[in-house]
Amino acid sequence: MFTSIAFWLLAVIAVVSGAAVFRVDSMARATYALAVSFVAVGAILLLFDLDYVGVITILMMMMEMAIMGVFMIMFMGMNPALMPMDMVHSKKASAAVSLSVFVMLSALALLIPWPSRRGSPDGDVTAALGEALMESKMLVMLVISSILFATIVASLVLANPGGRYGQASDGAIGGKQRARHPDGGGK
């Protein structure tokens, strides 16, 4: 009974704060609303006995929202909490598509004859996850680790102003060669 009440309370918080992300009038408030939505979903995971994943979700998303706030201020160039925001396009078409997808997904959720539960959770769910990661599912983590490393490299290459081969405005001649040219490498 308590679990049901807590779930529906958290579900309402998650959906309402998720909707508030696109309703509030500043990006800072939108970030806070998204953080609340993530915390509510993380708390629902805790209700499902997913202690480790729930805590990871909450901690990671709070950190992510903080980084998002930094980027927002960087791009907007002013205090985002003070800036009214109405930057939308195709509002009606987007709402129609979203509503149609919601109706379709809800109908599928209600109409599919879901099978009954197979088995029961291990006594220590976190220990079972750790054993799976270190044994049968280690390949999954190895693949993810290489993807994350590739993401770090790709993000740095994209975000670096000079890029891999230096500034595009410098042309094809490198710095050392340019120093030898009296005219500064054609500039």
Next chain:
Amino acid sequence: MTLEGVLIVVAALFCVGLYGALSQQAIVMVMMGLELMLNGVILAVAAFWWFLAPAPEGQVLLLVVIAAMTVEMAMGFAVATLVHRSRGSDMTDMAGDLSG
């Protein structure tokens, strides 16, 4: 609390995120929409784990989804930084020519 009930909540979260991803102009706001959609996916995987098959594989799948969120954020911010630097704007409408 039933699987169907949780999945309707998932559908609501996913569709709110979809609306944001389709309608917002600022790249950061589009990414917020995508994050919200993945938030729904996390809840769906957790619900399937709890109501259908509470095996460790489900938890591993959850970690994969969380890793996908991380990759999406990192690459999204890198691309947003690049677009902002080269075009002086972080709006999707200013980068319409990238659609192909």
